[in-house]
Structures are given as structure tokens and as C-alpha cells.
Amino acid sequence: MRRIVVVGASAAGLAAAETLRREGYDGTLTLVGDEPLAPYDRPPLSKQILAAEWEPERLALRTPDTLAALDLDLRLGVAATGLEPADRTVGLADGSALPYDGLVIATGVRPRRLPGEGAHVLRTLDDALALRERLTPGRRLVVVGAGFLGAEAAAVAWQLGVHVTLLEPAPVPLAHAIGTEVGQMLGQAHLKRGVDLRCGVTVTEVTDAGVRLGDGEVIEADEVLVAIGSLPNTRWLDGSGLTVGDGVVCDEYCRAAENVYAAGDVARWYNPLFGTSMRIEHRTTAAEQGMAAARNLLAAPQARKPFAPVPYFWSDQYDMKIQAFGYLRGHDEVTVVEGDLADSRFVAAYRSGDRVTGALAVGMPPKAIRQWRQAIATGATWHDSVSTTVPAVES
Numbered sequence: 263m264r265r266i267v268v269v270g271a272s273a274a275g276l277a278a279a280e281t282l283r284r285e286g287y288d289g290t291l292t293l294v295g296d297e298p299l300a301p302y303d304r305p306p307l308s309k310q311i312l313a314a315e316w317e318p319e320r321l322a323l324r325t326p327d328t329l330a331a332l333d334l335d336l337r338l339g340v341a342a343t344g345l346e347p348a349d350r351t352v353g354l355a356d357g358s359a360l361p362y363d364g365l366v367i368a369t370g371v372r373p374r375r376l377p378g379e380g381a382h383v384l385r386t387l388d389d390a391l392a393l394r395e396r397l398t399p400g401r402r403l404v405v406v407g408a409g410f411l412g413a414e415a416a417a418v419a420w421q422l423g424v425h426v427t428l429l430e431p432a433p434v435p436l437a438h439a440i441g442t443e444v445g446q447m448l449g450q451a452h453l454k455r456g457v458d459l460r461c462g463v464t465v466t467e468v469t470d471a472g473v474r475l476g477d478g479e480v481i482e483a484d485e486v487l488v489a490i491g492s493l494p495n496t497r498w499l500d501g502s503g504l505t506v507g508d509g510v511v512c513d514e515y516c517r518a519a520e521n522v523y524a525a526g527d528v529a530r531w532y533n534p535l536f537g538t539s540m541r542i543e544h545r546t547t548a549a550e551q552g553m554a555a556a557r558n559l560l561a562a563p564q565a566r567k568p569f570a571p572v573p574y575f576w577s578d579q580y581d582m583k584i585q586a587f588g589y590l591r592g593h594d595e596v597t598v599v600e601g602d603l604a605d606s607r608f609v610a611a612y613r614s615g616d617r618v619t620g621a622l623a624v625g626m627p628p629k630a631i632r633q634w635r636q637a638i639a640t641g642a643t644w645h646d647s648v649s650t651t652v653p654a655v656e657s
């Protein structure tokens with residue numbers, strides 16, 4: 263293989279490029295990114311950047327020297343617009359075409375939006391800086407969506423003295439992902455600080471005055487942040503013949519087609535550890551998948567390894583550090599196995615079928631959750647892992 267193209271210059275794409283070089287690939291390595299910036303980190307956007315605690319320079323994932331040492335053909339500020347697997351070329355927005363022997367797709371996701379103009383979203387550094395500029399004490403911010411992103415932004419805005427209204431269509435924030443009781447506990451964290459969390463509320467559009475709800479009520483705001491999830495960046499793959507369905511569909515090796523692999527937020531792959539296909543939007547998993555995809559691209563077919571990680575994410579909200587391992591969606595039961603929800607210090611374990619498939623900790627040291635990661639990674643049964651004396655909080 264003499265020409266490899268990686269499309270998407272962020273966590274997954276950079277990890278793929280670095281791994282290719284580390285594994286000894288010395289051919290042409292082109293990294294294409296539609297943002298003009300060198301690869302930077304996104305999690306601090308809704309934390310330290312929004313809080314104005316960090317300047318943007320701190321987000322750089324690598325120093326210029328480290329990037330230069332990769333000997334990349336770096337194409338920043340230009341989007342990939344098409345893929346022709348038969349000719350093995352990637353078309354770029356500047357009209358050029360990049361031939362490849364191997365391709366890694368790492369184009370991430372973009373925010374879903376609401377009808378109407380003028381709302382903020384939070385995905386890029388520019389998004390974060392534009393919102394940060396507006397978060398001055400006494401202003402009114404409506405955040406639409408109380409998922410992790412909306413909750414983090416609401417917490418930072420509250421800390422900055424902004425009047426925050428947090429609107430969530432579900433009866434309990436994040437209940438589908440982390441369970442009703444844990445979701446309620448996170449919701450309480452907003453309410454007890456005076457953030458106006460309203461659940462069961464549908465927003466139909468953004469207006470000049472603020473947002474309009476499903477029942478016609480208008481909630482006035484100086485700024486609106488829409489944080490209602492994201493969509494995989496796969497439009498450039500239309501007509502390519504790749505299977506796309508809520509992400510680039512891949513097998514357990516992250517392989518989408520002959521010599522074409524996908525990694526990070528955009529990839530929907532079969533995770534054999536959980537026996538299901540999944541698309542994960544977590545920082546650590548994106549980098550791990552970039553590495554796995556790169557190794558498999560270089561490997562002979564019999565030497566490829568399935569990508570079977572225990573997904574991991576964290577979230578910072580107010581004084582709470584939330585950490586979770588595993589695949590929590592679709593769980594059958596949640597049990598608090600250490601600590602107490604009421605103290606905002608606990609570990610909760612998640613059961614799917616007879617297995618431990620997830621664990622979430624709030625305000626606990628890393629070692630408290632580590633054993634649960636191990637249980638998930640080894641496919642431990644629920645019965646063996648959870649003491650029968652621990653009362654279930656939800657079933």
C-alpha cells in the first residue's frame with residue numbers, strides 16, 4: 263500500500279494517521295479536514311472553553327513539531343465531497359481528486375438543528391467561542407436538550423451568572439440512556455441550583471424572541487443553544503455504494519468495504535463484546551477506533567482483529583464528575599452498588615439480559631468503577647457481579 267487517505271482531521275483521524283506511521287507505513291499519507299484548524303480536542307469546548315478558563319491554543323491535540331514528524335500531506339480547510347470506490351479516489355471541494363490504496367473515514371457528526379434562525383450549536387471551536395462571548399451575567403439562555411452536552415453547557419452558563427432554562431422533551435433527562443433514577447438525580451442537580459429545568463416540553467422552533475413550544479408558548483431568551491443530538495457526516499458518501507445507516511456501516515474490523523475503514527463518531531460497527539452494532543460518540547473510543555481501523559487496514563485478512571472495546575465517557579457538570587463504562591442503552595436494570603444517589607456519590611451497575619453491560623459513577627475515584635469495567639470486558643454475569651443484597655432501584 264503506497265497511498266492512504268484519512269478523511270476527518272480530529273480525534274479518530276489523527277489516531278489513525280499516527281498508528282499508520284507507528285506500524286511502519288511509510289507511503290503517502292493524506293489527512294483531509296474541512297475545518298481550517300489543526301486537530302483539536304472537543305470535550306473542553308463545553309467545559310473549560312465555554313467557562314473561559316482555557317484559551318483555544320490549549321485544545322491542540324499535537325504540537326506543530328509532532329504533526330510535522332508524521333510527514334503528512336495535510337489538507338486542511340477542504341472538504342471531501344465524494345468517494346468513487348471503483349476508481350479508488352476521494353473527490354475534494356477544491357476540484358481535485360485523491361487516489362488511494364487505503365481509506366479511513368473519520369468525518370464525525372454534526373449537530374441536529376431546529377427550524378428558525380439565530381440559535382447556537384456546540385460542535386466546533388468557533389461555536390464555543392461564539393457562545394462564550396454571549397454568556398455574561400444576567401443574560402437569559404435557553405438550552406434545548408438536557409443530554410450530556412446541554413447539561414454541561416447549562417452548568418457552565420449557570421456558573422457564569424446566566425439565567426438558564428433547560429428544556430427537555432423526555433419526562434426525565436437521559437432516562438433512555440442511563441435509567442430513570444440516575445437521570446432524575448442529574449436533573450435535581452440543575453433544579454437545586456435554580457436552573458429552570460422543564461421536562462416533557464417540545465420545542466418547535468427558534469424565534470427572534472427565544473423558542474416556541476409545542477403548545478404555542480414562547481420562552482424568551484437572549485441566547486438559545488440547541489443541543490438535541492447529532493447526525494453522522496456521511497452526505498459526501500452518497501452514491502459511493504457504501505452502506506450508510508445512522509453512520510458508515512462496518513463489520514467488527516471497522517471495515518466498510520475493500521480497503522475502506524471507518525472510525526470515531528461516524529462509524530457504526532459490530533462490537534462483538536456486546537453482540538450488537540453500535541455507533542459511539544465518546545472521545546476515548548474515537549481514538550481507540552482510529553488506531554484499530556489503521557491496524558486492520560494494514561493487516562493481512564487473517565491478522566485483522568475485531569474492535570471490541572468497553573466504551574468509556576466522562577462528563578463534568580457543576581461539581582460532579584460523571585464517568586461511565588460499557589453500553590448502557592437498552593439496559594434491563596440499574597442497581598446502585600456503592601454509595602448513594604441522594605449524596606451524588608455512587609456507582610450504578612447496568613444489566614442487560616444476564617450480563618453486566620455498563621457502570622456509571624458520580625463523584626467516585628476511578629478505582630471504584632475499574633472493577634466494573636473489568637466485569638464488562640470479561641462478559642461477567644450479573645449474578646456473579648452484583649451482590650443479591652443490594653436493592654434494585656429500577657427494573
Ligand SMILES: Cc1cc2nc3c(=O)[nH]c(=O)nc-3n(C[C@H](O)[C@H](O)[C@H](O)COP(=O)(O)OP(=O)(O)OC[C@H]3O[C@@H](n4cnc5c(N)ncnc54)[C@H](O)[C@@H]3O)c2cc1C
Binds near residue numbers: 269306385544574
Ligand atoms: C462540546 C463537546 C463536548 C464533548 N464532551 C465529551 C466528553 O466529556 N466525554 C467524551 O467522551 N466525549 C465528549 N465529546 C465527544 C467527543 O468529542 C467525540 O466523540 C470526538 O470528538 C469524536 O471524534 P471524531 O474524530 O470521530 O469526530 P469529530 O471530532 O467530529 O471530527 C470529525 C472531523 O471531520 C471533519 N469533517 C466532516 N466532514 C468532512 C468532510 N466531508 N471532509 C473533510 N472533513 C470532514 C469535521 O469537521 C471534523 O473536524 C464531546 C463533544 C463535543 C462536541
